[in-house]
Amino acid sequence: xxxxxxxxxxxxxxxxxxxxxxxxxxxxxxxxxxxxxxxxxxxxxxxxxxxxxxxxxxxxxxxxxxxxxxxxxxxxxxxxxxxxxxxxxxxxxxxxxxxxxxxxxxxxxxxxxxxxxxxxxxxxxxxxxxxxxxxxxxxxxxxxxxxxxxxxxxxxxxxxxxxxxxxxxxxxxxxxxxxxxxxxxxxxxxxxxxxxxxxxxxxxxxxxxxxxxxxxxxxxxxxxxxxxxxxxxxxxxxxxxxxxxxxxxxxxxxxxxxxxxxxxxxxxxxxxxxxxxxxxxxxxxxxxxxxxxxxxxxxxxxxxxxxxxxxxxxxxxxxxxxxxxxxxxxxxxxxxxxxxxxxxxxxxxxxxxxxxxxxxxxxxxxxxxxxxxxxxxxxxxxxxxxxxxxxxxxxxxxxxxxxxxxxxxxxxxxxxxxxxxxxxxxxxxxxxxxxxxxxxxxxxxxxxxxxxxxxxxxxxxxxxxxxxxxxxxxxxxxxxxxxxxxxxxxxxxxxxxxxxxx
Numbered sequence: 148x149x150x151x152x153x154x155x156x157x158x159x160x161x162x163x164x165x166x167x168x169x170x171x172x173x174x175x176x177x178x179x180x181x182x183x184x185x186x187x188x189x190x191x192x193x194x195x196x197x198x199x200x201x202x203x204x205x206x207x208x209x210x211x212x213x214x215x216x217x218x219x220x221x222x223x224x225x226x227x228x229x230x231x232x233x234x235x236x237x238x239x240x241x242x243x244x245x246x247x248x249x250x251x252x253x254x255x256x257x258x259x260x261x262x263x264x265x266x267x268x269x270x271x272x273x274x275x276x277x278x279x280x281x282x283x284x285x286x287x288x289x290x291x292x293x294x295x296x297x298x299x300x301x302x303x304x305x306x307x308x309x310x311x312x313x314x315x316x317x318x319x320x321x322x323x324x325x326x327x328x329x330x331x332x333x334x335x336x337x338x339x340x341x342x343x344x345x346x347x348x349x350x351x352x353x354x355x356x357x358x359x360x361x362x363x364x365x366x367x368x369x370x371x372x373x374x375x376x377x378x379x380x381x382x383x384x385x386x387x388x389x390x391x392x393x394x395x396x397x398x399x400x401x402x403x404x405x406x407x408x409x410x411x412x413x414x415x416x417x418x419x420x421x422x423x424x425x426x427x428x429x430x431x432x433x434x435x436x437x438x439x440x441x442x443x444x445x446x447x448x449x450x451x452x453x454x455x456x457x458x459x460x461x462x463x464x465x466x467x468x469x470x471x472x473x474x475x476x477x478x479x480x481x482x483x484x485x486x487x488x489x490x491x492x493x494x495x496x497x498x499x500x501x502x503x504x505x506x507x508x509x510x511x512x513x514x515x516x517x518x519x520x521x522x523x524x525x526x527x528x529x530x531x532x533x534x535x536x537x538x539x540x541x542x543x544x545x546x547x548x549x550x551x552x553x554x555x556x557x558x559x560x561x562x563x564x565x566x567x568x569x570x571x572x573x574x575x576x577x578x579x580x581x582x583x584x585x586x587x588x589x590x591x592x593x594x595x596x597x598x599x600x601x602x603x604x605x606x607x608x609x610x611x612x613x614x615x616x617x618x619x620x621x622x623x624x625x626x627x628x629x630x631x632x633x634x635x636x637x638x639x640x641x642x643x644x645x646x647x648x649x
Contacts, residue, residue: 206293206589209236210442213248213593218649222256225594241297241590243272251310251594255436255646259314263323266311270330273299297590301338302528305331305349306595309523312355313434316642321362328356350380351523351599354391358432361398362640370402377411384527388520390602393418401425423605428638431604433510433519433615436646438503438597440525443589449492493548494587495540498529503597505647506620510602513611518618519600526597544587596648608637617647 213236216228229236229249237245250266253259276298299307308331315324331352338347357372373395380387396415399407408415424430448462450472461472508519610632617626626647635641 205236205238205241206443206591207445210593212236217594222252222646226252226256240293240295243269243276243297243299244590244592246272247299247303247307247592248594250307251592254310254314254644255594255648257317257644259317263311263314266307266314269299269307270311273304293586293588293590300529300532300591301347302349302525302532303592304334304338305347305352306523306525306528306592308334309349309352309355309599312352312359313642313644316359317644321359324359325363328359332356348375348379348382349523350376350383350385350387350391351601353379354522357398358640366402370399370404370407373398374404374407374410377413381411384531385521385524387413388522389416390418390420390520391522392416394421394603397421397425420603420605424603427605427607429606429608429635429640431512431606431611431613431633431635431641431643433508433600433602433604433613433643433645435508435519435600435615435617436596436598436644436648437505437507437521437600437617439501439648440592440595440597441498441500441529442593443496443529443587443591444499445494445587445589446497447492447494447587491548493544495544496533496587496589498526498533500526504619504625505597505617507598507618508600508602508645508647509616509618509624510604511612511614511616512604512606517602517604519602521598522601523599524597525595525599529591594648596646606635608635608639610634613643615643615645617645 212232213225213228217225220227226249229245229252233245246265246269250262250264250269253262253265276296308327311327312324312331315321315327335348335352353372353376357369357376360366360369360372376391377387377395380391392413393416396408397418398421399405400415405415446462446464450461461470464471507521509516510519612632613630615628615630616624617628619625628645630643633641
């Protein structure tokens with residue numbers, strides 16, 4: 148894959164430099180201006196690069212700072228750490244993630260009101276950023292994507308709505324949950340309009356919507372969302388959960404829409420628990436958050452490019468930390484003689500998987516135990532997002548590398564003197580400034596669960612003993628959640644949330 152990336156970037160750079168020379172030279176004005184007064188301007192260039200880097204990219208330290216607080220002090224400790232270090236860890240360009248991370252942690256901590264408020268702020272930031280046209284990308288072209296306001300990945304926006312819906316369900320506020328369901332449906336429609344070649348639907352979100360409509364007595368709307376639930380799962384890489392399919396079959400048959408089941412590749416089933424929840428009209432719904440989702444690491448490559456000779460690259464794998472290097476044949480660059488050297492460096496985001504000890508959940512109601520199914524896999528969501536954005540990420544990165552490499556060479560030429568030592572310092576300083584500006588956009592929510600599980604358990608009205616155990620991937624229980632004896636009222640759907648992400 149690395150050879151494929153480099154080949155594409157080199158050919159892309161050569162094309163840009165040969166066919167769009169005028170445009171690139173214009174984009175290099177900042178560099179050339181800095182070069183006009185030689186060393187004084189060189190130091191300004193280096194200082195500016197370091198300043199922009201420190202201001203723009205806080206992703207490299209955010210997880211390392213917050214993860215220890217989460218493990219040592221739990222969700223409340225991580226919340227306090229985020230609030231205390233807001234400016235240092237997030238900054239103005241990453242406000243969306245600040246409120247998103249806070250809101251998700253507060254949901255785990257059962258502070259549903261605070262979670263609703265912060266997730267609502269994140270939603271408004273997203274809407275404000277997309278409501279206005281973004282026309283000036285010059286800073287991102289010359290530096291990196293981190294200088295742009297973070298606008299959220301499509302799956303993050305949909306996950307935000309999932310947590311918001313569940314916040315309202317935890318409070319028993321069906322009207323509030325329904326408002327969020329309708330907002331999420333508008334968001335999914337808009338995401339499809341922006342790029343209908345990408346799947347920006349979400350089976351679990353559709354399933355939640357169907358449940359909310361059902362709770363509000365809107366059977367037709369519920370039936371539509373149950374139908375769309377199966378469509379969304381079948382379009383995604385996540386397999387359709389057996390429980391979901393069982394409820395869809397039961398509800399569509401009950402709504403006299405049995406023919407709709409013929410549109411799917413799955414064989415209709417009779418699901419006992421689904422029929423019992425409909426007949427008894429009470430259920431305990433358990434939602435489990437298992438393991439910590441992957442985050443983003445940086446694949447950074449750097450090396451020396453010899454015009455008409457070779458390109459030697461060294462890189463560090465973001466997952467293993469192992470250093471590697473390789474050499475490739477380098478194409479000719481315009482306006483450069485053989486033997487001319489260029490320093491290049493480029494960064495790409497890559498998924499970084501974290502240790503996850505949770506392999507599922509066992510739900511025990513009145514002595515009867517069953518294992519929950521995964522409804523959503525964040526690893527799959529992030530992987531799909533990176534795949535969808537791969538071409539545009541490569542294109543933007545190649546453009547930046549081409550412009551900065553070309554500009555750096557022009558700056559070196561402009562600052563060249565008769566002093567060999569001074570020229571060496573100038574060259575190294577320019578390369579340092581160039582390298583410091585190149586950073587991948589590693590921004591992503593830090594506290595998603597790796598998997599979201601759910602089970603709907605039919606119960607009679609009255610008291611029931613409930614215990615949920617987080618099951619380790621290698622067997623045994625890693626955490627136990629004893630809810631004691633719960634009193635379920637007639638017609639009640641009781642939601643229980645079980646976070647085990649660390």
